Amino acid sequence: MVLKVAGRSQVSPFIVMDIMRMANQLSMTGRDIIHLEVGQPSTPAPRAVLETAKTALDQSLLGYTDALGLMDLRERLSAHYQDYYNCAVSSDRVIITTGSSGAFLLSFLSVFEVGDKVGLVVPTYPAYRNILKAIGVEVVDIHVGHESDFQPSIEILERMDCKLDGLIIASPSNPTGSMIKKPIFQEILDWCSRKEVRVISDEIYHGITYGEKAETALSYNEDAIIINSFSKYFCMTGWRLGWMVVPDNLVRTIERLAQNLFISPPAISQLSAVSVFECLGDLDINVLRYAENRKILQEELPKIGLRKFAPTDGAFYLYVDVSDYTVDSFSLCQNILTKVGLAITPGTDFDSRFGNRYVRLSFASSTSNVSLAIKRLEKFLTK
Numbered sequence: 537m538v539l540k541v542a543g544r545s546q547v548s549p550f551i552v553m554d555i556m557r558m559a560n561q562l563s564m565t566g567r568d569i570i571h572l573e574v575g576q577p578s579t580p581a582p583r584a585v586l587e588t589a590k591t592a593l594d595q596s597l598l599g600y601t602d603a604l605g606l607m608d609l610r611e612r613l614s615a616h617y618q619d620y621y622n623c624a625v626s627s628d629r630v631i632i633t634t635g636s637s638g639a640f641l642l643s644f645l646s647v648f649e650v651g652d653k654v655g656l657v658v659p660t661y662p663a664y665r666n667i668l669k670a671i672g673v674e675v676v677d678i679h680v681g682h683e684s685d686f687q688p689s690i691e692i693l694e695r696m697d698c699k700l701d702g703l704i705i706a707s708p709s710n711p712t713g714s715m716i717k718k719p720i721f722q723e724i725l726d727w728c729s730r731k732e733v734r735v736i737s738d739e740i741y742h743g744i745t746y747g748e749k750a751e752t753a754l755s756y757n758e759d760a761i762i763i764n765s766f767s768k769y770f771c772m773t774g775w776r777l778g779w780m781v782v783p784d785n786l787v788r789t790i791e792r793l794a795q796n797l798f799i800s801p802p803a804i805s806q807l808s809a810v811s812v813f814e815c816l817g818d819l820d821i822n823v824l825r826y827a828e829n830r831k832i833l834q835e836e837l838p839k840i841g842l843r844k845f846a847p848t849d850g851a852f853y854l855y856v857d858v859s860d861y862t863v864d865s866f867s868l869c870q871n872i873l874t875k876v877g878l879a880i881t882p883g884t885d886f887d888s889r890f891g892n893r894y895v896r897l898s899f900a901s902s903t904s905n906v907s908l909a910i911k912r913l914e915k916f917l918t919k
């Protein structure tokens with residue numbers, strides 16, 4: 537007899553991870569592969585973080601911490617909100633998590649019931665949908681495109697034919713890098729307050745912007761849950777450390793969930809992350825590299841026939857329309873990988889309806905890799 541597998545576990549794969557596996561398999565056969573598929577900085581955590589980690593290994597027990605995280609780090613983050621956003625946040629409201637991925641699970645469980653309706657701005661980071669689905673929350677797709685710069689607006693939200701319990705926003709977003717313009721951002725947050733829609737604002741790409749600095753939803757909506765991470769701007773992807781800022785009345789609820797689900801976030805990562813705030817200058821140098829990579833791609837891709845992409849206001853992605861070449865972006869990405877050794881991600885990871893016409897390039901790599909990637913793409917498209 538075959539015992540059952542739970543229906544709730546039948547979520548879609550995270551396609552980028554599948555592409556990365558294929559790319560790694562090719563690398564193991566000796567092929568030279570350029571990785572523009574995964575959204576992770578190609579530079580390690582700053583030196584001061586590594587030094588603190590070495591000391592922690594020698595001198596600390598590295599046991600469990602409080603489920604809500606080390607108070608030193610929570611206080612440091614509270615100061616970060618004051619310094620970076622001019623926004624006063626008590627450290628009691630800052631909760632350290634196992635990556636922002638851990639924060640999604642905690643936040644969704646704490647505010648959504650089974651059957652609640654949560655709006656997702658599509659194209660979207662796929663894990664939101666898959667986590668919500670696994671815990672029985674209904675996802676309502678809010679399709680956006682070039683006409684609204686791939687972000688929602690009040691008009692789009694007003695046109696929805698159901699009452700939302702929650703809305704997930706990300707500005708800058710993954711996969712497009714587009715940002716919600718300042719006045720619209722405030723309007724959306726006010727609209728959600730009026731309509732009693734719980735906002736979850738994924739602010740993981742804050743710090744990586746190419747024009748206006750991103751604003752935090754905390755400034756406009758006191759019920760919003762803010763999610764952020766040390767993975768992107770702070771270059772600590774594999775340290776699995778993130779945080780959230782939540783309204784006072786959710787702290788104890790989330791503490792109970794965190795105690796049971798995770799016990800505590802990784803101790804060594806928490807101890808080390810306190811030092812990352814001494815290194816903002818180094819981290820900003822990475823952002824200059826991303827800006828250079830972005831410029832190269834924006835100038836060179838049109839020359840090889842890829843003229844249409846979403847506005848990359850921030851993050852390190854270019855969401856490129858490849859509909860002149862295919863309506864099957866997954867096969868296109870597989871062919872590009874096997875024929876010219878370039879790993880990129882099909883849009884189907886982010887949008888099951890229109891993503892077959894898009895691919896996502898991550899430009900968090902070195903500038904030389906990005907330039908080489910363009911040559912490989914050109915070779916593929918012009919053969």
Ligand SMILES: Cc1ncc(COP(=O)(O)O)c(C=O)c1O
Nearest residue numbers: 575635636637661710765767778
């Ligand atoms: C928009 C967005 N949110 C969250 C995550 C997950 O990040 P973490 O490493 O903090 O779990 C990613 C990773 O790519 C992302 O792009």
